[in-house]
């Protein structure tokens with residue numbers, strides 16, 4: 001095997017952060033190379049150099065033996081490099097085919113966009129690579145898993161033979177992940193492509209990669225053949241010490257009902273029924289977990305409960321008060337905190353600082369204000385520093401723009417803020433999507449602490465292990481209806497899987 005890509009003493013410095021620190025690494029032709037490391041370790045930064053988004057502040061990059069002198073995505077694409085980013089970059093109102101050819105559109109007589117040709121090209125690609133997707137569907141109407149396919153097809157259309165996938169599975173269901181891995185194996189085997197994959201899920205590293213590189217605080221701390229390591233070894237290389245997943249001690253008995261949902265009907269973005277007659281209740285001092293495959297109404301259900309989506313029929317009660325039809329702000333005031341699923345659009349203000357983001361919802365508190373209107377900057381900063389420290393947020397400090405932080409660290413900002421309200425009710429969606437194993441352990445501990453202190457917690461997560469670890473009770477949702485309710489310690493993951501697909505014993509779907 002030859003070296004396809006060679007980083008030689010590469011460094012990347014942003015104001016106040018050395019994101020990549022003297023990295024030398026070779027990636028071989030035709031291999032699947034996994035890149036792992038804690039949030040903020042510098043993984044995306046390194047791959048953004050390969051893709052030409054970042055120009056390194058020191059060192060050299062070679063692609064197929066040729067030194068790279070022009071860092072731009074266009075030049076990288078011309079070199080055969082494709083990248084699917086941590087946060088997708090498709091145009092929602094365009095069709096699949098239009099997105100795929102965007103930037104290199106087929107033209108009718110050299111001028112007009114040729115939609116037929118675009119769809120034909122897409123169909124050919126779909127066939128060649130076995131990546132099934134409807135060319136004429138609008139991107140906003142297809143699942144996240146399919147959107148990712150479109151991103152991959154887009155890179156293939158542009159002739160990529162080196163494919164970078166930045167946390168591709170963070171948003172996928174287990175089934176979609178299996179399909180993606182099939183695709184990766186196929187393009188590596190049949191098309192001799194080179195694939196670099198960033199992930200926080202170490203079992204995925206074991207399942208898909210030939211070699212693995214570990215980053216820590218900007219440095220590359222090791223490169224191993226995957227067959228020579230195990231998850232435990234990788235975890236300890238990542239954080240610099242052994243990682244312990246302690247048993248989480250659940251104490252106390254459930255108290256009064258704090259969230260009550262009665263016969264709820266909610267529609268999705270297209271106006272189609274998404275939640276169809278759901279009733280549930282969550283008591284103080286318990287975690288109710290929702291297990292469901294993406295797209296079965298769980299997102300719409302949580303949005304309706306928290307006031308972000310219109311309720312068509314039925315009722316929601318929060319802490320004894322009717323919350324049906326109230327605004328998110330009014331529901332918050334009833335004592336509910338919310339970690340939303342789509343944090344990047346609804347959870348943070350990307351151009352505001354970490355400090356300002358942490359303060360949202362608390363601006364009016366007396367301790368942060370002088371004479372009721374003048375903000376006490378020093379108190380605010382001290383408060384922000386405290387949360388920054390406690391939640392192990394890593395970046396250039398509390399005054400940096402949230403938008404410049406690593407994906408996992410943006411996430412920590414939202415979780416830190418919502419967990420610090422000390423409200424009796426917490427509604428949490430995908431709490432650990434995109435966060436590293438250390439942060440996951442930390443979040444889980446906090447969630448159980450709040451539970452033990454008497455909070456009522458409604459949790460939705462695509463990660464079944466997480467649902468099992470945290471929940472007292474679990475409900476399964478399928479096509480907008482509850483298909484089963486279980487005590488977490490009286491059911492197995494396999495059984496739950498059946499109810500999630502509507503095929504469990506006596507399923508009502």
Ligand SMILES: Nc1ncnc2c1ncn2[C@@H]1O[C@H](COP(=O)(O)OP(=O)(O)OP(=O)(O)O)[C@@H](O)[C@H]1O
Pocket residue numbers: 014015017018019037038039040041042043044045046394395396404405406407408409434
């Ligand atoms: N454009 C930028 N401007 C300023 N700082 C940046 C920029 N991009 C990244 N950083 C900083 O560089 C560091 C590394 O970030 P990077 O996104 O590479 O981490 P990561 O390993 O991909 O983490 P995650 O797992 O959370 O995605 C972080 O401290 C981040 O705040």
Ligand SMILES: [Mg+2]
Pocket residue numbers: 043044045086166406407408
């Ligand atoms: Mg990243």
